[in-house]
Amino acid sequence: MTIAFNDHQPIYQQLMAHLSQRICRGDLAPGEKLPSVRALAAEAGVNPNTVSRTYMELERERIVESKRGQGTFVTEELPVIEELRRSQASQQARQFKDSMEQLGIDQETALNLLARAWNEKGGPS
Amino acid sequence: MYAALWKKEWRESLPRFVIILGLLSAGYIGILVLAFRGDPLGVLIGIAAVGLHLVFLFLQWTLAFHGEWKSRTQWTWLNIPAPAWQLVTAKLGVGFVQYLLSVALMTGVGFWALAVYAQTGDPMMAEAFPLFAEGLLALYPLLFTMLTLLSISLGLVAVFILLMMKSWLPLGGWIGTAAAAAAVYSWFQFSGSAVYASLFQNVVLFDAGARLELLLNEEGVETGAGGGLYLYAGELTLEVLVIAAIIALLSWMLDRIVQA
């Protein structure tokens, strides 16, 4: 896994976003064990404490669950994942809307563009 | 920990030791060849070999200490959590063991060469060399002790100056040299004093003059000389204590003032 970290946001937040995305996509299935702190740190090229903090924050949002002595697992509560997916999607949608506005494109054109892109690519990537 | 340090120092100094031994061996072969030919020039090479042993510890010890800085391993060496006396004495000890081995070799070759000279057929040599050999043998404890003490002193002074160089740039070396010169001067002053004589020149371990006289009388040579050259237990003890004190000083320097 290579993650392109941006320069202005704390890394644990970026790592959270990255893991959330993978969970929503199903790359990391419900109930699946996440890599150990050290393994993910080595893999992602970050400090182990950053990974610990990421897991802690994700656990606070109930997206992952740590089992004592066993490691950290993706939650098996599907509604939580569903909600995460929705919140991520609406966040992306807001970002899309903002960029369209910045380009001076109105809602109708934007929706048309979106529909066209959808047809070209043949589904979500 | 100490054993690992000795092992490392031994391995590190071995190439230098081999070079010194090689050089000496070339000289020894020269001596023996000259001895078989009855050429007294061999004796000169013998004296040169003794001279080399005078600076043997100076060479091995300074190179051992300097080597750490030269090879940039001082970072590793000084970061070893061993007491400084172990770091210092591992280097000094290995050099000294090599010195003893080398002196033993020199002694063996020396007496062998003297025996060869005696059998060359030259009547003058046949008479002089056995006497020479016997004199040497009689005085050996004294000569060995003197050579060793001189070699150790030269070596320790050099290591002291070297560590001073590593402690204060750029003047440490000069300060060290001045301090060493002052110490040596006062030592000679002290060792020539009456106080010194009364304090330390007692318990004769070895009377060189008497040994020599005894020997020469046996050979039928009349001598007027009597005594003068003694090895005193008191003096030797003091010298060993001084050496120990200098080693303690070097160890203290390594912990407190030497910079990597």
Add this chain to the structure above:
Amino acid sequence: MTTLTLHQLTKTYGRDTALDAVDLVFPASGIVGVIGPNGSGKSTLLKAICGLLRPGSGSVKINGASAARQRGADAAYLSEEDSLYGHMTIRQSVAFAAGVYPGFDRKLADTLLQEMKLESNQKIKHLSRGNKARVKLALTMARKTPVLCLDEPLSGMDPIVREDILRLLVTHLDVDEQLCLITSHEVKELEPFLDHVLILHEGRVVVDSGLDELREERQKPLIEVLKEVTQ
């Protein structure tokens, strides 16, 4: 967990002041980046902590006791230079380290060296620059000291070696127990690995902050912060 504190630490070389009355309390554990322009005192700081330099004035205390040369069991120093004994083979270097460092984790050293796929009969002096750096770090890590001072471990290394070195560090450093100080000019590469950062400028500490806090506060990469505070 270690308490490492500096009190009014000053070090001068002739007329140059390398460290100027530095007061610092280090985090108890984790990876601390020590960055700053050339001559800002980074390396001097690490050497002073390991007792390899005589402080001009002030003090360095590790768990309450003064730093000193013979405290190599508490603070390991990894030099930028080829500080391993070149005449030893890799195997001999491991045996030597096991002989002189109390608590040396020989198993870890062997594992790390095996991962590097190096011939253990090879002499250190015949290794490539990158491999020398790898072996050096492996031996230092296996000392398991409470404090590790890595002086420019990335300098002069190619990108693959740099990545390896950082990976070795995060895989085997116990970030909850050990305190690791790293100096480097590779600020961008180092940044994601840091818990904490110190920025030195002309012998003084101008930034002393957790990395997450620094980002939240300044919203810009470390390299920009460095440029800003050292101008």
